[in-house]
Amino acid sequence: MKKNNKNLNILLGITGGIASYKSCELVRLFVRSGFSVKVIMTEAAIKFITPLVFQELSQNPVYLDMFSLMKEDNIQHISLSQWTDMCLIAPASANTLSKIACGICDNLLTTVVAALGQSKKVLLAPAMNENMWKNPIIGDNVKKLKAIKKYFIMPPEKGELACGLYGEGRMPEVKDIYSKTISLLE
Numbered sequence: 001m002k003k004n005n006k007n008l009n010i011l012l013g014i015t016g017g018i019a020s021y022k023s024c025e026l027v028r029l030f031v032r033s034g035f036s037v038k039v040i041m042t043e044a045a046i047k048f049i050t051p052l053v054f055q056e057l058s059q060n061p062v063y064l065d066m067f068s069l070m071k072e073d074n075i076q077h078i079s080l081s082q083w084t085d086m087c088l089i090a091p092a093s094a095n096t097l098s099k100i101a102c103g104i105c106d107n108l109l110t111t112v113v114a115a116l117g118q119s120k121k122v123l124l125a126p127a128m129n130e131n132m133w134k135n136p137i138i139g140d141n142v143k144k145l146k147a148i149k150k151y152f153i154m155p156p157e158k159g160e161l162a163c164g165l166y167g168e169g170r171m172p173e174v175k176d177i178y179s180k181t182i183s184l185l186e
């Protein structure tokens with residue numbers, strides 16, 4: 001690892017899916033291990049879980065809006081992309097994954113990802129309904145990201161899905177996402 005954990009910064013992107021509640025535990029794991037964590041939530045994510053939870057767990061402000069008038073520092077998407085050592089998106093929705101693959105920058109999270117330096121890795125932990133995961137258009141977007149060195153995708157697991165069906169689409173276990181993040185920082 002290039003720095004000790006205390007000096008490592010992780011930007012955690014949370015998108016709109018039921019699995020977002022599991023990301024609370026992820027933040028706790030990183031914070032307990034000495035990482036600094038800042039959370040960006042999409043507009044859809046805050047329909048599932050309140051930003052207050054992540055603010056308290058991360059002990060940092062939660063970032064929601066690219067056009068925020070809170071002048072905390074410089075332009076948010078630039079300062080966050082400079083601050084972080086890597087970006088983790090968990091859960092990564094089909095929508096956000098596809099937008100990133102296409103270079104779309106229409107919210108704070110996708111814009112920060114686009115503005116990251118080439119040496120900064122992006123790990124996505126997708127969670128979605130099995131049909132969405134197996135949709136060839138989303139599959140092409142996954143392949144597109146995998147072909148670029150800095151993007152890493154943890155395939156979703158098989159199990160009971162939020163939609164009540166059994167299939168491939170569950171977000172990988174939090175401990176596995178944590179371990180994969182650590183290995184990417186080494």
Ligand SMILES: Cc1cc2nc3c(=O)[nH]c(=O)nc-3n(C[C@H](O)[C@H](O)[C@H](O)COP(=O)(O)O)c2cc1C
Nearest residue numbers: 015016017018042044045093094095096127128129
């Ligand atoms: C109850 C519910 C659960 C959802 N779960 C998921 C999910 O697990 N994965 C996913 O890709 N989209 C899911 N969606 C759809 C996304 O929330 C929707 O595509 C949204 O536009 C994603 O926006 P974001 O990528 O900006 O967060 C769900 C929607 C609802 C209403």
